[in-house]
Amino acid sequence: MNTKKTPVLLMNVGSPDAPTVPAVRRFLSEFLNDKRVIDLPWLLRKFLVNLIIIPFRVKNSTQLYQQLWTEKGSALIYISEELKNKLQTKLGDDFEVFMGMRYGNPHYKKALAEIKEKGYKEVIVLPLYPQHALSTTETSFVAVEDEVRKFKNPPKLLKIGQFYQNPKFAQAFAEQAKKYKPETFDHILISFHGLPIRQDAKSKPKNVPDYSYSKACCETSQLIAKELNLSETDYTIGFQSRLSKNWLTPFSDEIIMEKLKEGKKRILVLAPAFVTDCLETIVEIEYEYAEEFVKNGGEKLQLVSSLNAENLWIDMLADMITERKNRN
Template sequence: MSKRRQGILLINLGSPDEPKRRDVDRYLLEFLTDGRVIDLPWLSRQLLVRGLIVPLRAKNSTKLYQQLWTEDGSPLKHFGEKVKQMLCELVDHQYPVEIAMRYQNPSIEDAVNSLMDKRVDEIIVFPLFPQYASATTGSAFQEVMKVFSDRQVIPSLVFIEDYYEHPAMIKVFADHGRAFDLESYDHILFSYHGLPQRQLIKADPCSHCLQSEDCCQKITECNRHCYSAQCYATTQALAKALDLSEERYTTCFQSRLGKDPWAQPYTSVILEERAKAGDKRLLVFSPAFVADCLETIIEVGFEYKEEFLALGGEKIDLVPSLNDDPQWVNAIWQIINERVKISPH
């Protein structure tokens, strides 16, 4: 029997192709009309996104992307391409590797086609989201399956669901944090992308979600797919690696869209509370993002910094994400090897 030929598909969220209004419009429309992102009935979602959100947000979003853009383009896409190349080199080009964006380019379909052109028998789908959420990992998995829905030949598909407390990933984040003098900060924030509370509840088969203040503090059989619980687990693993006592740090959630309740506490609220408590210097980790992007560089690095300074703070620093750190590429390969039976070449 011939050996399986395995390929690796890395998937991140996406970015406009260019920091121009038409590209930002196109990106926001594709992103926000995804039923796993805004989980409303189809017509309500279309009216909300096309009639309100995009017309009201696209102009400002375009300015933010222009602020984010570098000579290499979108940082998220740039680092994704670098990680793809480094992973190819790590495996000595024995396993084809492609990078895709859930929204816009390079598309999942194009990446899948490239892998199939290389005659792979199995695709290992590795989402660049450490914590599972239907709106991110779930949507990416669904799109991969959609690509094959009308094809004659469907390879074996292996989905890496999450790796929110994997020691190899935690070590890289912790090492990035150790580049800072942790003792010089009054408090440390672990700020994750937010998620509507209704989506947290939908992921709970036991109806325990949000029924107690500590329901997310420990992973159980009921909340093992809870995004919030996985975020808290990531924080706990990082705090342990950094030897932080509980009073030294807070888990919080950013990037809320709309007025519906989202995962709490909100990062903006914690900033106010820390300022009122007299804190002057804050350090922020963003462990939901393995590559720096709009939410880290702009939202934390500029907007939250301005907000904290206006509240009387003196300093707020952002710990760089994993980006193209060789340790992170090694961690990806380690996670894959632990979760998947890799065929030797």
């Protein structure tokens, strides 16, 4: 067993390998067939995903990824690589940082295979989701547990779950927002990735009996608002990326139009369910929401960049990792 270093496995959702129909189809298939993402009975899920959702969505999804793509590739992937490298420098020689996507590449199974090959006796697993949900934090932990169970000498898993309550998290997002001079905007929207209503309270972190994802989002907003000295009328909480009306409300795109009707022509948007800029922030908010807002008479809708590889965020991750290691 390797006892000289402690490996750290960072996890995020992932991205297609390329903005092409075959690559996006492979990614969507792996992603949407996860029973914790679409929590329906097996047969119904297979029918819905493979015969309806993917065939009807793959071309549109590919076009969205084409908007996101740069010479460096997918934003989520190249920013995650930068994050990994900066965190490795911050943590130093006592740790080895790995990045593994839950779906797509670099895959979490490849990272775990390397951890196994190096003979590590324990691994810190940190899914990069501020608020716990069945389809994010929980599926990441379960996937890692299932994979290491196949090992002859499986490493001990040291888990780090949701972290929105860490004071540095709200501080880091507030610092990002301050770069855009929030006092010059008419209103602030704090937008979270939506969930089907049936999933809201379906999965809970251990020892948090009164938890729901929507409650965690509200608490996140309150913590960031406090850091920015916002009053309750200065900001609104919304949920984006919905697939049906039976998802968490209010919907972010509808809030934007409502605020425009109220005369709010300059809106600043924070998205603190995402620590890395991706399709949902860059394309959905910065491109689509902003275009619709201006088209209907708004002056400016500005996305606040996510934490990405900012120094305060790196410091927070390093603190959490070191604390978890010392607590073992």
